[in-house]
Amino acid sequence: MRTAVFDLDGTLADTSADLIAAANACFEGRGLGKPLDPVADALTAFAGGRAMLRLGVERLGVDDVLIDEEYQTLLTHYAGCIDDQTVLYPGVEACLDRLTAQGWILAVCTNKPEGLAETLLGRLGIRDRFASMLGADTLPVRKPDPEHLFETVRRAGGDPARCVLMGDTITDRKTAANAKAPCVLVGFGPLGPDIAELAPDAILDHYDDLPALLERLLP
Structure with missing residues (x-):
């Protein structure tokens, strides 16, 4: 068959809006605002959690150690909003x-x-x-x-x-x-x-x- x-x-x-929201929540938790846009950054969202965190880090000019530190947090945030939008x-x-x-x-x-x-x-x-x-x-x-x-x-x-x-x-x-x-x-x-x-x-x-x-x- x-x-x-x-x-x-x-x-x-x-799924881009919920993915971006989860990534932005990680940055907000560190007092860094929301560097990612759910429409403009949709392609990055579909590339996965680390890709979103990497893009945010690059835009904010912060240490990329944040990517590993926040990855599990991102997954937790995403699990909570997985079908909101x-x-x-x-x-x-x-x-x-x-x-x-x-x-x-x-x-x-x-x-x-x-x-x-x-x-x-x-x-x-x-x-x-x-x-x-x-x-x-x-x-x-x-x-x-x-x-x-x-x-x-x-x-x-x-x-x-x-x-x-x-x-x-x-x-x-x-x-x-x-x-x-x-x-x-x-x-x-x-x-x-x-x-x-x-x-x-x-x-x-x-x-x-x-x-x-x-x-x-x-x-």
Whole structure:
């Protein structure tokens, strides 16, 4: 059977505002204000907690030791606001239902910590759509290592040779390339039209289009 594997942040859901809020809370706790913007810095948010802290440190001109010192604090803040502003992208739920009806196995492969990913998918009401979900700390490796993708597919009951990866960043593009798997990148993320520079096999503009697009990539 064919497996459709999804990244989470920036692919299934716009999580940037809650991620940025968690990072800003770390800086506020040190009396440094809110150096990050939820809109302008959305791409950095999707790169992970350390990337957000690093950007804030650079803007503020403070010691980068703060990155390691505040990382766990960031995760604690984020766990408390994980779905305050996060929303699924338009058409996600209907698309997942259509793919399931067409016989696709669905899975999630994310570089978000597994516990947080499980919580978020549950809060968004879509965890039960996925046969497996692997996070950044599920295995000793993570994206762009292809084994992260392969093991996600295996645990879902699929064939790693018959999978497609949906994502939104260079990390997802590299993962698919390393796995020699087709890659779909979303065109509605922070990169917008610039996503074409990553040369994915296809660009998704709306989830209504995904079932037909996947059928072309992996008949």
